[in-house]
Each structure stands twice: as structure tokens, then as C-alpha cells.
Amino acid sequence: MSKVDPIEILKRNKLKHTKQRIRVLEDISANTTAISQPTLEKKLGKEIDRVTLYRILNTYVDKGIVHRIVDLNGTANYAICSSACSSEQHHDEHVHFNCRNCNKVFCLATKVPEISITAGFKAESISLIAYGVCKECSKQTYEVLKNS
Amino acid sequence: MSKVDPIEILKRNKLKHTKQRIRVLEDISANTTAISQPTLEKKLGKEIDRVTLYRILNTYVDKGIVHRIVDLNGTANYAICSSACSSEQHHDEHVHFNCRNCNKVFCLATKVPEISITAGFKAESISLIAYGVCKECSKQTYEVLKNS
DNA sequence: TATTTTAATGCAATTGAATTGCATCTATGC
DNA sequence: GCATAGATGCAATTCAATTGCATTAAAATA
Numbered sequence: 001m002s003k004v005d006p007i008e009i010l011k012r013n014k015l016k017h018t019k020q021r022i023r024v025l026e027d028i029s030a031n032t033t034a035i036s037q038p039t040l041e042k043k044l045g046k047e048i049d050r051v052t053l054y055r056i057l058n059t060y061v062d063k064g065i066v067h068r069i070v071d072l073n074g075t076a077n078y079a080i081c082s083s084a085c086s087s088e089q090h091h092d093e094h095v096h097f098n099c100r101n102c103n104k105v106f107c108l109a110t111k112v113p114e115i116s117i118t119a120g121f122k123a124e125s126i127s128l129i130a131y132g133v134c135k136e137c138s139k140q141t142y143e144v145l146k147n148s
Numbered sequence: 149m150s151k152v153d154p155i156e157i158l159k160r161n162k163l164k165h166t167k168q169r170i171r172v173l174e175d176i177s178a179n180t181t182a183i184s185q186p187t188l189e190k191k192l193g194k195e196i197d198r199v200t201l202y203r204i205l206n207t208y209v210d211k212g213i214v215h216r217i218v219d220l221n222g223t224a225n226y227a228i229c230s231s232a233c234s235s236e237q238h239h240d241e242h243v244h245f246n247c248r249n250c251n252k253v254f255c256l257a258t259k260v261p262e263i264s265i266t267a268g269f270k271a272e273s274i275s276l277i278a279y280g281v282c283k284e285c286s287k288q289t290y291e292v293l294k295n296s
Numbered sequence: 297t298a299t300t301t302t303a304a305t306g307c308a309a310t311t312g313a314a315t316t317g318c319a320t321c322t323a324t325g326c
Numbered sequence: 327g328c329a330t331a332g333a334t335g336c337a338a339t340t341c342a343a344t345t346g347c348a349t350t351a352a353a354a355t356a
Contacts, residue, residue, distance in 0.1 A: 164351085164352050164353070165352080166351075166352075185342075185343090186341085186342080189342095198342095198343090199343090199344080199345090202342090202343065202344075222342090223342085224342085224343095
């Protein structure tokens with residue numbers, strides 16, 4: 001897990017380094033799972049205006065600094081991109097896992113496999129989301145069963 | 149492409165066959181692509197109340213009659229399930245394609261490949277959406293270039 | 297077929313995500 | 327330090343989705 005330096009990232013992408021932008025980057029990179037827009041807003045809502053937060057997140061996605069995972073509820077989730085990402089192409093093509101219990105979105109180590117697309121369709125990116133019960137929530141269910 | 153009989157489907161699923169439910173099934177099955185909630189609402193909004201439409205769609209998803217594809221904008225899209233689906237398990241596990249130009253969602257013939265999930269995570273379903281430019285929109289771009 | 301029961305629909309109101317326009321402020325280049 | 331391009335904050339708005347409740351319609355049964 002390489003350390004994330006917000007100012008370095010902003011410089012590299014020719015973005016003004018405002019305290020709001022730094023704050024958002026810190027918050028996203030502090031998490032091991034992707035973080036949802038509502039959660040981010042709850043955490044940062046007193047420091048950063050809702051609209052500013054939306055704009056910062058969109059800028060980061062456009063620049064390839066973070067990637068957006070839309071979960072099966074339609075909620076946007078954000079995670080730091082691997083260093084190979086750029087505004088031209090996102091290389092966040094690993095599998096994501098969306099827990100139906102806690103709703104968290106996890107970035108898994110598994111890479112998205114090559115798939116053949118019907119002729120004529122031009123795929124630019126692939127989103128592969130597994131939906132089920134995450135590690136933590138599986139454990140909890142087990143504990144509940146054990147103690148009942 | 150097997151013919152869809154709304155009343156037969158409703159009977160099989162022990163659902164009252166109201167004209168609203170029949171209407172929704174007809175509309176979804178009339179399309180070769182998945183149909184989005186906003187589009188459905190525009191088409192049926194004068195015959196069926198918004199809330200009823202939402203409820204019917206949720207019932208159909210629960211029963212395994214239609215499947216819901218959440219596209220990369222977070223918009224819900226609906227398509228008829230293959231006959232193998234049930235409320236216990238959805239077998240709509242083919243690849244979807246979301247066009248960034250026309251926003252349509254296509255069900256492709258390609259099946260979702262087997263993937264290995266990190267130990268401890270229990271996957272129940274997989275959503276694989278390719279994002280790019282669809283067949284129709286690719287053609288149009290080509291025409292525009294050709295005539296310019 | 298009429299009546300009862302059960303479930304679906306329609307309506308009003310509300311919630312929450314996301315966007316737009318515009319005035320104000322601030323980081324950075326000179 | 328000053329100018330300015332670009333970022334932020336605020337008010338208002340749009341649109342998807344949900345909830346509670348009264349009304350209506352389908353099915354069960356008498």
C-alpha cells in the first residue's frame with residue numbers, strides 16, 4: 001500500500017491545491033474500502049459544501065485520480081486509483097464487491113477477465129461488481145447463529 | 149426469441165393480473181434493449197401512477213420476472229429475464245453494454261465468466277457492464293466523419 | 297352471481313442525490 | 327503585492343425513489 005501524498009497528486013494533475021481538495025483526497029485514501037458519496041458528505045459536510053464536494057469528486061474522476069464505482073443501489077462510491085490511471089484511461093479494472101448487508105464496496109485483488117464483446121460495440125471500460133455478503137458480515141452472521 | 153405471455157407469467161408467479169402489470173410487462177418485452185425507469189415512466193405515466201410503476205418493477209425483480217441493470221449513471225434499467233430465473237436466483241448473468249452516447253443498455257450474448265473471489269466473500273450474483281459506444285452510435289459517428 | 301377478503305392502485309407529501317447559475321473568495325503567476 | 331483564472335459557497339431546482347393512507351379492483355367463497 002503506497003502512501004498517498006495529496007499535494008503531489010494535485011501538482012501532477014495541474015490542480016490548485018485547496019484545503020477542500022486535500023481533505024477529500026485524505027479521506028478517500030484513509031479507507032480500505034471505497035467510500036460512498038453520502039458517507040463522504042456526512043463526514044465532510046461541515047467543512048465542505050455539498051456542491052463543492054460533488055465538483056471535486058467529478059474532477060478527480062475525470063483526471064483519473066479516483067475511480068467511481070456505482071453500486072447496485074445506484075449509489076456512487078469512490079476509491080483511489082492505482083498509479084497507472086490517467087484522464088485518458090482508467091486502469092481500475094479489478095473486481096469490486098458490494099455487500100448487500102452493510103452496503104460497503106470493496107476493491108478486490110482479482111482482475112477483470114478479458115471478455116469478447118459483440119461485433120460493432122466498442123467497449124472502453126468494464127465494471128464488474130460481485131454482489132453478496134462480505135467477509136465481515138459473513139462472520140457476524142456466523143456468530144449470531146452460533147450464539148442462538 | 150420466445151413470445152412473452154404476460155398473463156401466463158403473472159399466473160405462474162401467483163400475482164393478480166391487473167391491467168397495469170400487464171401493460172408494464174408488454175412494454176418491457178417489446179424492447180430489444182433494456183428500458184430505463186425514466187423512459188418507462190414517460191411512456192406509461194398517463195396510464196400508470198409513478199408509485200405503482202415503481203412497485204410493479206420491484207415486484208417483478210423480486211419474483212425474477214425482470215432483471216434490473218443499474219447503469220453507470222446510477223439509472224435503473226429493466227429487461228425480461230430468461231425463463232430460468234426465479235425469486236430464489238436470477239440467471240441473467242450475461243454481459244450488459246451501456247452506451248455513453250445514447251445511454252441505452254444492451255443485453256449481450258456473452259456470458260459472465262467465472263471469477264475467483266477473495267476468500268470470505270460470498271458472491272450471490274455478478275454484474276458485468278461494458279461501457280463504451282454501441283453499434284448504432286458507432287455507425288453514426290462514422291457517417292458524420294464521412295460527410296464532413 | 298353476490299359478497300367478502302385481500303391485495304394493488306392512486307394521491308399527497310417527503311427524502312435524498314445531483315446539478316445549475318451566480319456572487320464571492322483564494323491560490324498562483326507575474 | 328496585485329491581477330486573474332479558477333474554486334468555493336449559497337440558493338434554487340431537478341429528478342429518482344419512497345412512505346402513509348384512502349380508495350379501488352381482483353380473487354376467493356358463500
